[in-house]
Amino acid sequence: MITTLGGVRGAGKRVDVQMGCGGLTSCRSGHSRYGHGVKRPLFIGSEIYRGSPYGGWHPLRVPRVSTVMDLSRALGWLPAQAYVPSPRAKPDTLTVWHTPDYVAALHAAEVAQQVGDAVKARHALGTPSNPVFPEMYRRPATAAGGSLLASELLAKGGIVYHPAGGTHHGMPDRAGGFCYLNDPVLAILSLRRNGARRIAYVDIDAHHPDGVEVAFGDDTDVLMVSVHEDELWPRTGPTGVTGQRSIINLAVPRGLHDDDMALIQDQVILPNVTGFKPDAIVLQCGADGVEEDPQAHLSLSNQAHWAIVQSVMGLAPRLLVLGGGGYNPWSVGRLWTGVWGILNGFAIPDRVNPGSETILRSLRFDGNPSMAAQLSDHSDTRSNRLGL
Numbered sequence: 001m002i003t004t005l006g007g008v009r010g011a012g013k014r015v016d017v018q019m020g021c022g023g024l025t026s027c028r029s030g031h032s033r034y035g036h037g038v039k040r041p042l043f044i045g046s047e048i049y050r051g052s053p054y055g056g057w058h059p060l061r062v063p064r065v066s067t068v069m070d071l072s073r074a075l076g077w078l079p080a081q082a083y084v085p086s087p088r089a090k091p092d093t094l095t096v097w098h099t100p101d102y103v104a105a106l107h108a109a110e111v112a113q114q115v116g117d118a119v120k121a122r123h124a125l126g127t128p129s130n131p132v133f134p135e136m137y138r139r140p141a142t143a144a145g146g147s148l149l150a151s152e153l154l155a156k157g158g159i160v161y162h163p164a165g166g167t168h169h170g171m172p173d174r175a176g177g178f179c180y181l182n183d184p185v186l187a188i189l190s191l192r193r194n195g196a197r198r199i200a201y202v203d204i205d206a207h208h209p210d211g212v213e214v215a216f217g218d219d220t221d222v223l224m225v226s227v228h229e230d231e232l233w234p235r236t237g238p239t240g241v242t243g244q245r246s247i248i249n250l251a252v253p254r255g256l257h258d259d260d261m262a263l264i265q266d267q268v269i270l271p272n273v274t275g276f277k278p279d280a281i282v283l284q285c286g287a288d289g290v291e292e293d294p295q296a297h298l299s300l301s302n303q304a305h306w307a308i309v310q311s312v313m314g315l316a317p318r319l320l321v322l323g324g325g326g327y328n329p330w331s332v333g334r335l336w337t338g339v340w341g342i343l344n345g346f347a348i349p350d351r352v353n354p355g356s357e358t359i360l361r362s363l364r365f366d367g368n369p370s371m372a373a374q375l376s377d378h379s380d381t382r383s384n385r386l387g388l
Contacts, residue, residue: 041159041343043078044146045069046086049164052135059295059327060178062365065164067333072340074355084153086146086164088138089186093148097185097215099173106180110137123174130175140180143167147183150320151190154280157317159343163336166284166324168209169234177207177234185215187282187320188222196280196318197221200273203228204261204308205286205324206296208237208249217243223276225269227252227261229289229296248272254297256289261304265311273315280318285309287326287335295327302335309342329363 050066072078094103105123109115113134115126126132143164150160169175170182188199201216203209203226213236216222223246226237230251237249250268252260273281285305289298313319321339326332341348352360 039158040082041161041340042084042150042153043069043072043082043340044084044086044150044160044162045164046142046146048135048139048142052133052139054133054178055131056366058131058178062327062329062332063363064326064329064332064336065323067329067359067363068163068336068340070359071333071337071352071356074353074359075337075341075346075349077337077341077344077346084149086142086162087149088141089145089148089181094141094144094181094186096189097172097182098170102173106140106175107137110135125175125180127175129178130180136180140167140170140183144181144183144186147187147320147322148190151187151194154191154196154318154320155194159313159319159321161321161340161343163323163339165320165322166205166286168203168205168212168284168324169207170211171214176211179211182211182215184209184212184282184284184322187322188212188216191280191282191318191320196278198276198278199223199280199282200225200276200278200316201282201284202226202269202273202308202312203284203286203324204289204305205284206288206293206298207232207286207325208234208251209284210234210236213237213243213247213249217247220244220246222246223272223278224248225272226250227264227269229254229256229298232296252298255299257299258301258304261300262307265308269308270311270315273312278316280320281312281316282320282322283309283312284322284324285336285339286324287328287332288324290326290328290331290335292328292331293326295325302331302338305335306338306342306348309339313343329365330360333360333363 053061091103102123105119109125109132113132120126124130146162147165150162153160165183167179168184169177169179191199198221200223206229208228209226225248227250230253239249239251241248288296289300291299338348
């Protein structure tokens with residue numbers, strides 16, 4: 001249901017999340033649940049996402065990060081001491097991966113609110129996927145700044161959640177797939193500068209992380225495991241092991257459901273991450289694989305994502321969890337709020353409280369006729385089903 005925190009269950013077996021590390025301080029793996037530096041998980045966010053859509057017709061016109069912030073606070077899960085405002089990355093911090101010409105062109109496009117044909121052709125700015133909009137530099141630079149800050153905060157260990165991150169399609173000299181910058185790449189490079197030599201990057205977004213693979217395809221100190229929908233844009237990442245055997249792609253068929261993902265978790269993700277012995281894990285937790293998402297065709301529930309989040313906790317002293325795709329405002333809000341709950345060891349409620357219900361009911365999905373019809377047809381049922 002749209003106003004439940006649990007959301008639609010994936011077809012097949014439901015994966016129930018259990019708080020397997022027992023409390024908030026220790027885990028059977030031997031690691032502190034929160035790592036060795038940060039005493040509790042930190043949430044990096046910004047108000048820039050509240051009023052900065054990509055345009056009235058774009059898939060990212062919907063609120064996402066602001067909903068997660070509001071729901072987490074309404075549930076009592078986000079006290080002031082856990083929230084860290086995201087800085088905006090400076091141009092020289094972006095050019096460790098992106099070209100100076102591209103960063104300059106992105107900034108100039110925001111100032112001018114237009115691009116010429118040469119810039120569009122070279123940098124893929126001003127396209128339907130990567131449109132010109134008022135915060136087209138400041139918003140992605142804030143997301144990049146959040147991931148860079150997270151990597152610094154994790155220098156001595158811990159858990160950081162940055163749901164605005166996960167823009168995994170950005171290339172060195174051009175935008176791609178709604179991603180103007182590539183904050184996962186910047187985060188991995190920053191983690192290295194802050195003491196993590198071996199880094200495992202796990203991506204469960206419905207879309208293949210082509211930009212991350214370009215960055216680290218031949219790097220034996222970065223393990224990339226991606227589970228993504230086969231033949232979905234960018235149509236890269238066929239199933240197999242590539243690079244220096246450190247890139248593992250699993251292109252899954254439409255309709256993938258929770259019991260399938262549980263098998264992938266147990267037989268692909270966990271054995272490879274554990275065997276790699278990482279100093280840090282970066283988990284890109286895109287929400288577009290859930291059944292209600294309009295851009296992909298998988299049939300996962302929130303439980304499948306939450307189970308993977310829980311399963312990687314304690315496998316490395318540093319854990320950075322990012323957002324990613326997700327284009328249904330209710331699905332994204334519920335899933336990513338639940339991720340924050342799992343990271344903190346909070347029990348996911350059967351019913352959300354009245355404040356959280358008000359937030360969910362206030363969301364809109366203008367311009368999506370099928371979702372509007374669904375809301376109309378099931379409003380009574382939805383109002384009676386507020387939990388898992």
